[in-house]
Amino acid sequence: MKKFFALAAVVAVALTSCVTTTEIPDPAGEISFEAFNYKAQGRAVVHGPIEDADGNPETETNYPETEHFGAYAFITNDKATYTTYMDNVEIEKYEGAWRNRTKKYYWPKGTNAWLKFVSYSPFAYKDNGADATHSINANKGIDFSNFVTTADWDKQIDLMTTDLSDNLQSGVVATPFKHRLAQVCFQVSKSTEYGDRVVTLDNLTMSNVKSTGNYTSGVWTTVGDEVLTFEYLPLEATQTVTTTAAAVGTNAALVIPQDGTKSDAEDVDYVKVLIDYTIDYGGGVKDVITGTTVTIPTEWLEGKKYTYTITIGMGGEITFSPTVTDWTAGEGGNITVG
Numbered sequence: 001m002k003k004f005f006a007l008a009a010v011v012a013v014a015l016t017s018c019v020t021t022t023e024i025p026d027p028a029g030e031i032s033f034e035a036f037n038y039k040a041q042g043r044a045v046v047h048g049p050i051e052d053a054d055g056n057p058e059t060e061t062n063y064p065e066t067e068h069f070g071a072y073a074f075i076t077n078d079k080a081t082y083t084t085y086m087d088n089v090e091i092e093k094y095e096g097a098w099r100n101r102t103k104k105y106y107w108p109k110g111t112n113a114w115l116k117f118v119s120y121s122p123f124a125y126k127d128n129g130a131d132a133t134h135s136i137n138a139n140k141g142i143d144f145s146n147f148v149t150t151a152d153w154d155k156q157i158d159l160m161t162t163d164l165s166d167n168l169q170s171g172v173v174a175t176p177f178k179h180r181l182a183q184v185c186f187q188v189s190k191s192t193e194y195g196d197r198v199v200t201l202d203n204l205t206m207s208n209v210k211s212t213g214n215y216t217s218g219v220w221t222t223v224g225d226e227v228l229t230f231e232y233l234p235l236e237a238t239q240t241v242t243t244t245a246a247a248v249g250t251n252a253a254l255v256i257p258q259d260g261t262k263s264d265a266e267d268v269d270y271v272k273v274l275i276d277y278t279i280d281y282g283g284g285v286k287d288v289i290t291g292t293t294v295t296i297p298t299e300w301l302e303g304k305k306y307t308y309t310i311t312i313g314m315g316g317e318i319t320f321s322p323t324v325t326d327w328t329a330g331e332g333g334n335i336t337v338g
Contacts, residue, residue: 032173033119141161206253
């Protein structure tokens with residue numbers, strides 16, 4: 001488990017929606033949240049993907065209690081016109097409930113006002129050094145501008161948001177987070193023909209991955225020409241390959257959803273995977289294979305986990321083509337009898 005990075009500073013955000021802030025007096029009850037991951041993931045880390053704890057993608061697990069998220073609430077009395085009631089409020093698990101640590105927020109009293117909520121995670125999403133900003137709108141939710149992903153495994157951010165809630169008047173606010181990036185993993189195996197011959201994976205890198213994107217009205221578009229290269233094995237590390245597919249390394253790349261199916265003469269838009277491996281035939285005889293490159297012509301969508309299995313096959317089978325050389329005449333002679 002990676003070390004949790006402290007969330008120290010309040011992140012400044014750019015608000016582009018045309019809403020104003022209002023105060024509602026005479027509160028009827030404190031607002032608290034019930035945070036969980038949609039088809040969830042459960043490893044309690046800020047950096048790196050929050051993973052499914054039990055391998056069942058249908059299981060909803062609790063949102064990590066060490067994490068913080070940002071929340072907005074909008075108030076209306078006609079369910080048509082909204083103003084801001086909670087403005088980018090930092091929410092954490094505090095004194096047994098998901099709430100703001102320094103200020104309490106309350107439901108409006110009476111029956112003529114409703115609240116609509118939307119949240120994002122993690123609150124400190126700028127910890128990866130990205131210059132991203134987000135904006136909010138009471139009718140469409142949260143957008144992100146220039147969100148930059150990274151190939152530094154320790155600084156990856158699992159960006160999540162909720163959909164806009166229904167108009168609510170009381171209770172604990174259900175906060176089902178959905179992953180907004182895509183996740184890419186690799187597995188490797190060897191063909192059964194290798195038998196007891198030892199195959200070692202020396203390197204696996206994924207390159208030409210677009211690094212930056214805008215998330216607008218639920219749709220990702222990539223921005224700029226900057227690309228990333230992910231190194232799935234640590235420097236100088238190797239991994240023994242068996243006939244059973246096994247995950248390469250321990251990391252999963254979090255990437256901007258992007259279309260890798262564009263076709264042109266040079267395949268410049270394809271994501272590329274490079275592998276190096278060694279085959280030990282025994283008796284001190286080894287083959288070192290470097291620079292094997294394949295492309296991934298696929299489309300990565302938000303909230304999807306893509307696992308590619310690479311099978312290292314043997315060279316062509318050795319077969320024989322037998323022929324028989326015809327007899328050639330040798331020097332005999334004449335033999336006379338009688």
